[in-house]
Amino acid sequence: MNSQGVGILVVDDEFSVRDSLYNWFRNEGYRTDTAESGAEALKKLQDSLWDIVLLDIKMPGMDGMELQKHIKKIDNTIIVIIITAYATVDTAVEAMKEGAFDYLSKPIDPDKLSILIRNAVNQRRLIAENIQLRQKVEELTLQDEIVGESPQIKKILEMIDTVAKTDATVLIRGESGTGKELVAQAIHGKSNRRYFPIISINCGAFPEGLLESELFGHEKGAFTGAQYKRKGKLEMANGGTIFFDEIGNITVKMQMDLLRVIETKQFTPLGSNKVVNVDFRIIAATNSDLEQKVAEKDFREDLYYRLNVFSIQIPPLRERPVDIPPIAHYFLEKYARSMNKDVTDISPEAMKMLVQYNWPGNTRELRNTIERALVVVGKKNKIEIDDLNLLFHSKANPPGDSLEEIEKAHVKRILEQSDWNISRSAETLKIDRVTLYNKIKKYGLQR
Amino acid sequence: MSYIDIIPVGEVGEPVLSFLKKGIFETFKIQTRIRNRPFDLSLTYDPARDQYNSNGLLLELINAPPPETLKILGVTELDLFIPIFTFLFGEAQLNGRGALVSTHRLHNQFYGIPEEKELLESRLLKESIHELGHTFGLIHCFTLKCVMKSSTYVEEIDQKSVRFCRSCEQEVLHWRNGLKEYGVME
Numbered sequence: 249m250n251s252q253g254v255g256i257l258v259v260d261d262e263f264s265v266r267d268s269l270y271n272w273f274r275n276e277g278y279r280t281d282t283a284e285s286g287a288e289a290l291k292k293l294q295d296s297l298w299d300i301v302l303l304d305i306k307m308p309g310m311d312g313m314e315l316q317k318h319i320k321k322i323d324n325t326i327i328v329i330i331i332t333a334y335a336t337v338d339t340a341v342e343a344m345k346e347g348a349f350d351y352l353s354k355p356i357d358p359d360k361l362s363i364l365i366r367n368a369v370n371q372r373r374l375i376a377e378n379i380q381l382r383q384k385v386e387e388l389t390l391q392d393e394i395v396g397e398s399p400q401i402k403k404i405l406e407m408i409d410t411v412a413k414t415d416a417t418v419l420i421r422g423e424s425g426t427g428k429e430l431v432a433q434a435i436h437g438k439s440n441r442r443y444f445p446i447i448s449i450n451c452g453a454f455p456e457g458l459l460e461s462e463l464f465g466h467e468k469g470a471f472t473g474a475q476y477k478r479k480g481k482l483e484m485a486n487g488g489t490i491f492f493d494e495i496g497n498i499t500v501k502m503q504m505d506l507l508r509v510i511e512t513k514q515f516t517p518l519g520s521n522k523v524v525n526v527d528f529r530i531i532a533a534t535n536s537d538l539e540q541k542v543a544e545k546d547f548r549e550d551l552y553y554r555l556n557v558f559s560i561q562i563p564p565l566r567e568r569p570v571d572i573p574p575i576a577h578y579f580l581e582k583y584a585r586s587m588n589k590d591v592t593d594i595s596p597e598a599m600k601m602l603v604q605y606n607w608p609g610n611t612r613e614l615r616n617t618i619e620r621a622l623v624v625v626g627k628k629n630k631i632e633i634d635d636l637n638l639l640f641h642s643k644a645n646p647p648g649d650s651l652e653e654i655e656k657a658h659v660k661r662i663l664e665q666s667d668w669n670i671s672r673s674a675e676t677l678k679i680d681r682v683t684l685y686n687k688i689k690k691y692g693l694q695r
Numbered sequence: 696m697s698y699i700d701i702i703p704v705g706e707v708g709e710p711v712l713s714f715l716k717k718g719i720f721e722t723f724k725i726q727t728r729i730r731n732r733p734f735d736l737s738l739t740y741d742p743a744r745d746q747y748n749s750n751g752l753l754l755e756l757i758n759a760p761p762p763e764t765l766k767i768l769g770v771t772e773l774d775l776f777i778p779i780f781t782f783l784f785g786e787a788q789l790n791g792r793g794a795l796v797s798t799h800r801l802h803n804q805f806y807g808i809p810e811e812k813e814l815l816e817s818r819l820l821k822e823s824i825h826e827l828g829h830t831f832g833l834i835h836c837f838t839l840k841c842v843m844k845s846s847t848y849v850e851e852i853d854q855k856s857v858r859f860c861r862s863c864e865q866e867v868l869h870w871r872n873g874l875k876e877y878g879v880m881e
Contacts, residue, residue, distance in 0.1 A: 277834035
């Protein structure tokens with residue numbers, strides 16, 4: 249432990265006490281000052297920062313108890329230590345109830361003072377560290393990686409803010425690569441559970457038996473190969489959030505087990521006879537058509553309704569081309585910094601190609617494209633078309649520059665994506681069905 | 696020539712003072728001498744505590760020193776206190792002239808165990824160097840073995856060594872070089 253930088257203010261009306269403690273603390277290497285009254289102490293507390301205040305209870309004018317209340321108003325993390333004569337120990341105890349760290353009886357045993365100050369410094373450091381860590385967690389958890397200017401993204405951000413404050417189960421839907429996990433992290437990061445972990449589990453990545461052990465944990469010897477006791481992800485998520493990715497891929501048996509856990513917030517690890525109680529929020533994500541699966545009895549209806557309390561649909565990137573330039577710039581800045589490259593821009597031609605591209609892999613593909621472009625960009629400070637590597641597999645088919653040509657190509661693509669489902673296409677295009685029919689007619693579009 | 700003066704406060708045996716003189720010279724490389732002078736101890740005695748006020752003794756100790764005196768170390772057998780503390784092993788003025796050490800609580804006998812002359816001498820030398828270190832501007836050090844490490848128990852004095860750590864040593868060296876530069880020391 250180092251005393252460097254720690255400030256101690258001694259407040260006592262007796263000169264000898266102030267002088268002795270001042271010398272003692274200075275020898276210990278602490279930044280020290282004294283005050284002979286409550287008023288002088290308050291002035292010094294307002295003029296500079298102090299970590300510890302040693303305070304005599306009995307002083308003329310403002311007494312120690314009153315001064316302590318003022319100190320706590322100025323900065324409630326300041327450690328207050330009460331100095332008292334034997335006769336006023338009761339008052340010291342009262343002061344501790346009001347938030348004093350400890351008290352010392354006069355005359356002070358140097359051993360006790362040493363230990364007490366050491367503990368107080370540690371306590372002060374722990375408080376400061378705790379505040380710093382909390383700020384760091386907030387910065388990390390609120391790291392806003394959801395980039396976009398489209399109305400759809402703005403709406404999603406609003407939905408995240410709304411649902412984060414509740415404990416409701418959220419079902420995030422969207423194609424692969426649209427950033428479902430990012431949305432889950434944003435919800436967790438803005439929720440009251442943010443100081444606890446968010447545990448992700450990719451349900452599609454485990455065979456049934458393994459998923460069970462991954463979720464519920466197991467006792468030593470629960471099955472062949474279970475050499476050690478292991479905590480399951482449900483237990484690890486206690487207090488926080490559990491994120492089930494690819495929820496549409498779990499087996500019917502697992503769906504039943506999961507439903508029971510969601511309903512009771514209780515489970516039994518494999519090979520154990522002890523019930524574990526847990527408290528977590530559930531966020532699930534899928535890119536499969538759960539309604540279809542329910543209709544085909546591949547997904548339990550009761551589980552579907554349990555999960556689908558609040559649904560967030562992330563539209564694919566191709567449906568919001570306006571988001572492509574800000575996302576591309578976001579990744580450019582991020583990867584240029586991490587690769588230590590002085591690449592600051594994307595050429596207009598390259599950007600045009602990015603906007604026109606179909607992005608079947610959505611934001612994830614855009615991220616990989618920019619990251620790769622930064623690797624091959626060489627010494628240029630701008631990403632050009634040649635750096636994008638989109639040509640050989642590009643579905644981009646530049647329709648031309650006029651608004652009509654772009655609209656025709658876009659309407660055609662949306663219709664094809666929905667297999668010419670007029671209602672769904674009109675919804676995606678945010679126009680009514682009649683307008684869509686008119687556009688089909690106007691551009692001579694055919695199935 | 697400048698000196699570190701060792702002054703007995705009350706009755707202190709000659710062998711102890713000579714031992715200190717040698718040890719302090721070896722540590723600080725500054726000429727050290729034993730200087731006797733009278734004290735009125737009654738002024739600093741507190742009958743209620745049966746102890747002597749260290750602040751008062753220290754002020755008396757540094758009063759009107761000879762011009763060649765650089766630092767003063769008072770050595771006493773008396774039990775020292777300052778009003779706020781129950782006891783002191785010693786006291787010094789940070790960056791000042793005077794320091795005071797007491798052997799009273801350095802004796803094994805004080806804790807009810809058999810006396811050990813060498814242990815007592817070792818403790819006294821460590822505390823003397825420690826208090827004089829403060830007069831050279833050194834504050835308490837966190838290096839486990841450094842003589843400038845703070846000690847509130849005798850066991851803590853026994854744990855540290857009689858030497859400065861490298862960093863504290865550098866500060867003392869810096870001080871000595873400054874004294875040479877200004878012709879205060881040869």
